Structure formats: structure tokens, C-alpha cells
Amino acid sequence: MRWNIKPKPEPHLVSQLATELKVSKLIASLLVQRGITTFNQAKQFFRPSLNDLHDPYLMKDMDKAVQRIEKAIANQENILVFGDYDVDGTTAVSLVSSYFRSFYPNVATYIPDRYDEGYGISFKGIDFADDNGFSLIIALDCGIKSIDHVAYAKSKNIDFIICDHHRPGENLPDAIAVLDPKRSDCTYPYDELCGCGVGFKLIQALAQNKGETIEDLIPYLDLVATAIAADIVPMTGENRILAKFGLEFINSNPRPGIKALIQNVKKKVLTITDVVFIIAPRINAAGRIKHGNHAVELLTEFNLEQAEQFASEIEGYNLNRKDLDKQITIEALAQIEENNEKEKFTTVVYNENWHKGVIGIVASRLTETYYRPTLVFTKSGDKLAASARSVKDFDVYNALEKCSEYLEQFGGHMYAAGMTLKEENYIQFKEAFEKVVQESIHPDLLIPEISVDAEIDLTEINPKLIRLLHQFEPFGPENMTPVFTAKNLTDTGYGKTLGQNDEHLKLFVKQNNSEGFGVIGFGLGKKLELTKNHKPFEMAFCIDENEFNGNVTVQLRAKDVR
Incomplete structure (x- = not known):
């Protein structure tokens, strides 16, 4: 994982906003990072109204x-x-x-x-x-x-x-x-x-x-x-x-x-x-x-x-979809291994029998595995059809546009697109797409990035902070759930892995003499070694609330540990 710590916003803007809104500098800083610098912008952000919709x-x-x-x-x-x-x-x-x-x-x-x-x-x-x-x-x-x-x-x-x-x-x-x-x-x-x-x-x-x-x-x-x-x-x-x-x-x-x-x-x-x-x-x-x-x-x-x-x-169709998606992902990963294409800048796979309805989901799964622009092709009538998925900050639509001489049609967005082509153009297109991506993608974009908003002490996590963070919702692109880092954390010694293949991480962390917090890290099971024997570590995380048997507790959702 590549940790991208966002630059600290202008201190005077943060101080001014914190004073005007009567909030902590941490909250004011998160707002300024989102382009919210005035009292009125903050009011619109925290109190959205249907009357703010455009004519x-x-x-x-x-x-x-x-x-x-x-x-x-x-x-x-x-x-x-x-x-x-x-x-x-x-x-x-x-x-x-x-x-x-x-x-x-x-x-x-x-x-x-x-x-x-x-x-x-x-x-x-x-x-x-x-x-x-x-x-x-x-x-x-x-x-x-x-x-x-x-x-x-x-x-x-x-x-x-x-x-x-x-x-x-x-x-x-x-x-x-x-x-x-x-x-x-x-x-x-x-x-x-x-x-x-x-x-x-x-x-x-x-x-x-x-x-x-x-x-x-x-x-x-x-x-x-x-x-x-x-x-x-x-x-x-x-x-x-x-x-x-x-x-x-x-x-x-x-x-x-x-x-x-x-x-x-x-x-x-x-x-x-x-x-x-x-x-x-x-x-x-x-x-x-x-x-x-x-x-x-x-x-x-x-x-x-x-x-x-x-x-x-529809629930029945969804269960069927899950089975297909799982099976095709296994076959696609095997194809990448067999063709020895793990070192490429792109993933392009094809099987005429793959179900057209799930190739988009499979493309997303392959992107998670190899983290590079990905196309999954199948047969559709007398043509080949594909779904494309991209990595953060790389425009796959523009890349397809540069290879459009081989395509019958294509459309979509920066991160997801669809296309069709004639079967005889598949190999030439695959080579052209690899070349375009290789020449235009920054190598950093091929390493998954964690975008970190701010460093905090665990002592700053209190009910008021959590209440204000809830008001940042709903979260989504360009208004993502805030990600924090904290240094010098130690596990109390009860850290363990969870899941069938020990893929998830569960800790209970403290920082100096702070109150302790439960941590869940999905897919971070391999990081357990870094946290053993009270060794200090740094963690990137979101602040969550966990509801169990009617009780709500604060839980940190780890994104990475180093």
C-alpha cells in the first residue's frame, strides 16, 4: 500500500473556520480539505436542503x-x-x-x-x-x-x-x-x-x-x-x-x-x-x-x-450471480497465471463461455488482485464484448479512445467502460491497449493508495468528534470517509486473525496511556506479525461504530498497518 498523506491545509483558514463554527481544528481541517472554507459553505454541507437544488x-x-x-x-x-x-x-x-x-x-x-x-x-x-x-x-x-x-x-x-x-x-x-x-x-x-x-x-x-x-x-x-x-x-x-x-x-x-x-x-x-x-x-x-x-x-x-x-x-438471480462471479474470477486468475502476464501494465482476459452479465464484476475483482487497468472479454453474438475497470486516477475511457480503431463501439466513464470488437481484432487491440497504458500511466498508480486525511492521537476520539463525523455523511467519491493515522500504537497482546483463511485482523490498541480501542482490519491478517510482542506500529484507519446485541461501541477499522 502507498500511503498518501494529504498536505495540511492553510493554518489561518483552519483556525478561522474552527472559531466561526466552534469546532476543533481537526474538524475544520477536514472541511477545508473538502473545499469548504466559509461559514455558509459549512452550513450548506452540514445542513443540506432540497431548496439548494438547482433550477x-x-x-x-x-x-x-x-x-x-x-x-x-x-x-x-x-x-x-x-x-x-x-x-x-x-x-x-x-x-x-x-x-x-x-x-x-x-x-x-x-x-x-x-x-x-x-x-x-x-x-x-x-x-x-x-x-x-x-x-x-x-x-x-x-x-x-x-x-x-x-x-x-x-x-x-x-x-x-x-x-x-x-x-x-x-x-x-x-x-x-x-x-x-x-x-x-x-x-x-x-x-x-x-x-x-x-x-x-x-x-x-x-x-x-x-x-x-x-x-x-x-x-x-x-x-x-x-x-x-x-x-x-x-x-x-x-x-x-x-x-x-x-x-x-x-x-x-x-x-x-x-x-x-x-x-x-x-x-x-x-x-x-x-x-x-x-x-x-x-x-x-x-x-x-x-x-x-x-x-x-x-x-x-x-x-x-x-x-x-x-x-x-431477484434474490435467486443474485445467488446465481454470486456463483458465476466466483467461478469466472477463479478461471480468469488461472488464465493470467498460465499466460505469464503478471508483470504487464494491464489485465486483458477472454473466454467465449463467460457469462456476459458478470464480466464487469469479475473485472473489478481482478483489479483488486493485480491493481491495474483491466478488461474482461466474452463472446456476444458474432462479436466480443468487454467490461473495463480502472485504478484510481487513471482514465480508462481515454485509453480506449486511443485504441478505438480496433473497436466497433465503446462508452463509459473514467473508471468503468464497455466495448465490443470483432474477434479478429482482439490480439491487435490487446497489444495496443497494453502499449497505450504502459506509455501513459504513472508507475505509482499501479500501487494501491490509501489517502490519509490527518494524523490524530487516540485521545481525540470522543463522542463529539464521532457525532460531527456522522454529519459528513453520506460518504462517496470526493467526500470519502475520513482516514486517520496514529503512531506509537501497541496491541494489548490479544491480537489474532479471523476468517476461514485467517485473512482478517483483530486487535485491541492503546497509545501511551490512552483508552483502548477495538480494531478490525479486513484482509489484513498477514499484518499480525507487525503487532506482536507489544511492538509499536503506525495504523491508517477509519472511525466506526459497531452495533452488537443493541450495544454501540467505537471501533477502528484498519486500512493498513506499518
């Missing part, structure tokens, strides 16, 4: 989108809500369709089949719209590069409204409206929304025209929070506001579909991390194993009994 009409083409939808409703047109099969896409489709259906009946949904149609807008979907009398398609979480598809729809007198958050190409599709805050000509103040977030801005604009308030839209925020958590977008600005209020709704009165997914969870209060690891994988499993429609059915069902039935089916 949706600041988004380019929003007025055109709303006008076309209002015209469709006035003329009793059939509207098809189309979206991708992952969490962001299925939550977005569920959000927009359930909002429309609250006042307009002529609405249907369409999720493309991952295997038959692939990612994004499909010709098959447009033919379905044409055959069934739909004259308006609203595409969510996809469509920004679908120039040919939108032209094809236009030839059949079907209009498109695109709501996307992926990077546009040089030209935009010829749609009635293209809502994407990443458009170069869009001056919307926040460009890190997920696809469901862009869908939410659309219903916010429609609601404003109907005289509804933001409070009327709170019942849709459970979906938005789930998409924000799953899509790993920055937890800043509007995303943080929407996630905070969406999480509150998940914990108080979520829609039956989400209630059915979480009713067996023992925790009293779910965090964003729980959404990422409990709700999101189950929603995703539908599109990975069976069909994304199952997720939309679950999330738009308002009868709890029926929702529980859907959730039970």
Missing part, C-alpha cells in the same frame, strides 16, 4: 423536453420510457414511468435485453415502439452517442428525448431534446449527476409546471439515492443532497420494492454503503442474469405482497 430549467434543452412531453400528454400520445439494464438505468426508468403514471396512463417501459440487444438504445426497441404506436421515446442513462438509432426512429415518425450523463461524442443525436450536463454547450451548474439524477431533473421541471413542490417528489428519492450510490458518482453538490434525503426516505418509508429488498436486514439504519452492497447488487442481478424488466417490475410495484414475490425471485 432544472438551467439544463440545456430542458424547456424543449418539457414542451414535447406536455404536447404528447395533451394529444394522448403513447410514451415509451427506455433505459439501460443496470441500476442507474432501471431506477431511472422506474422513477420517470412511475411519476408519469401518477397522472397519465399512456406510458410503458422498455429495457433492452443485455444479450440480444446489448447496451443502449436498440433498433429492436425502436421497432417495438413503432409496432405498438409509440410516438415519443424518453431514453434514460443512454443515448448520447445513438446518432443512427435516433435517425432511424425519426424515419418512423418517433421523437426522442435523451437524458444521459455519459460523455458526448463530437456530434449529438438529432433528438427533440438532449439533456446531458456533460454537453460542452450546457451551462448547468452541476455536471456529475447520474442517469437517474438527470431523469429526476426532468420530473422536477414537469412538477414545477404543474405547481408541485420539491416536497411532492420526496417519494422518488429512494430510487435516486440508490442510483447515486451504485453508479459511484461524486458525493458532492446535488448528488449529496439527493442521496441524503433519498437515504432518509429508504430508512423511513421506501417504496414496496425497496422495502421488500431490505426487510431481512438486521440493521436499524442503512447507510450509503449498505445501499451499495445490499440493494444495488440485487437490482443489478436482474439485468445480469435474467432481464432488467424484473428490476423495473419490482421498483414500480405498489402492492407489498407482490413486491415481496418479485424480491424473492
